[in-house]
Amino acid sequence: MRVLCVGRHEYLSEHLCRYFREVGAECEPAVGVLDALSRAARFEPHVVVSDGEQLTMALLEVWETERALVHVPVLAVSLTPPSDDVSLVDAQRATPVIYLPQLDRELALALLQNVRRPRGISVPPGWPISSPRSAPTYLR
Numbered sequence: 001m002r003v004l005c006v007g008r009h010e011y012l013s014e015h016l017c018r019y020f021r022e023v024g025a026e027c028e029p030a031v032g033v034l035d036a037l038s039r040a041a042r043f044e045p046h047v048v049v050s051d052g053e054q055l056t057m058a059l060l061e062v063w064e065t066e067r068a069l070v071h072v073p074v075l076a077v078s079l080t081p082p083s084d085d086v087s088l089v090d091a092q093r094a095t096p097v098i099y100l101p102q103l104d105r106e107l108a109l110a111l112l113q114n115v116r117r118p119r120g121i122s123v124p125p126g127w128p129i130s131s132p133r134s135a136p137t138y139l140r
Helices: 010-021 030-041 057-063 105-114
Strands: 002-008 026-031 047-051 074-078 097-099
Touching: 002 010, 002 030, 010 026, 010 047, 010 105, 026 030, 030 047
Parallel strands: 002 026, 002 047, 047 074, 074 097
Antiparallel strands: none
């Protein structure tokens, strides 16, 4: 499983890589959304794990048109405890934001295995996510 780890800065992208390498993923760090595009073309990720604060619906729509990312699910993660505020929502889809400190090794491994579904992932009920929909939540 190849995971592109996108952070606002190098320390965060490397932290995401360390976290997902521990569950057996091959990871590539990217700093910012522009770096993510160029690295995705070379790395061919199975999933993008990104700092949720840098994702916007406009960015996700752009990524959906990029050849290297068009069929790659995006998982937003946060190191900040979830709040009731939900962003990244439109009428067709929602991007769950997973609170990384609550995601243990077993759940992280299950999440990465589940990500192989074409065009998205399904997050099981009871997982630490912030989303306007009840689980399972689908990324499209």
